[in-house]
Amino acid sequence: MTVKMQRPLLLVGCGKMGSALLSGWLQRDMLEDGGHIVEPMGAAQFVDTVGLKIHKNAANLPEGLNPEVIVFAVKPQQMATVVPAYKRFSSQKTLFLSIAAGTPITFFETTLGGDAAIIRAMPNTPAAIGKGITVACPNNNASDQQAALAKSMLEAVGEATLIDDENLLDSVTAVSGSGPAYVFLMMEALAAAGIEAGLPKTLADQLALQTVAGAGALAVASEETPAQLRENVTSPAGTTFEALQVLMDDHGLQQLMTRAVAAATRRSKELAG
DSSP: OOOOBSSOEEEEOOSHHHHHHHHHHHHTTOBTTOEEEEOTTOOGGGTTOTTEEEESSGGGSOTTOOOSEEEEOSOGGGHHHHGGGGGGGTTTTOEEEEOOTTOOHHHHHHHHOTTOEEEEEEOOGGGGGTOEEEEEEEOTTSOHHHHHHHHHHHGGGEEEEEOSOTTHHHHHIIIIISHHHHHHHHHHHHHHHHHHTTOOHHHHHHHHHHHHHHHHHHHHHOSSOHHHHHHHHOOTTSHHHHHHHHHTSTTSHHHHHHHHHHHHHHHHHHHHO
16 A cells, blocks of 8 residues: 655655656655755756755755655765755654665764664665665664655565664665676676677677566566476476586586675675774
């Protein structure tokens, strides 16, 4: 069930992820009382949207504004300079929702005040087409109603899950936040291997793209596990079997993926300080 905001939204940052989220909220008619966007570069795609007001910086926000949710959708390295301007809202039962990788809840509590209601979320780029997956963690000040609202907001661009252990978000970032890049690399590698095998580049690119996209769609639609789906494609001593002997050996794909996710998890922890 979609939960609507009864007070205005305040979106800080309207880049690719911010605009994807905002588009989802508008499509679901979640902004009962309209909203404000703070974006130094402007937000041209939303200029003519009824109920939305666009501002270059926080100083331009109207007096008396009482947002229900403030969403921080700026780059992690910008947080230290951007967030302090919104401390004045922390005493108005406003929920602060961050989608910045590596920026812990403690940063927001220190900057906004110990009584601020905060939810830290990690979406991924398929949110741009409504196929994202987001994991979010509320602090102790966030009420059940605020958590439900945040989950509904995040579901506007895909699936969303709430957790109560913030430490898991580093691994979430490594798996789903960074994960689309791994899949895109696999498409590149599969196409390149096809070219090595003699395929024209255009055909190799088409085959790699549609194969990965189709396999993903099948996995989502099927009740079988990925392991079972893999076995379904693998005939004994056939072509797929031979390829999997390479991909599944002791130095194959699993070892590479484990190392990659571990490296991304480690970096996420480093960014969090």
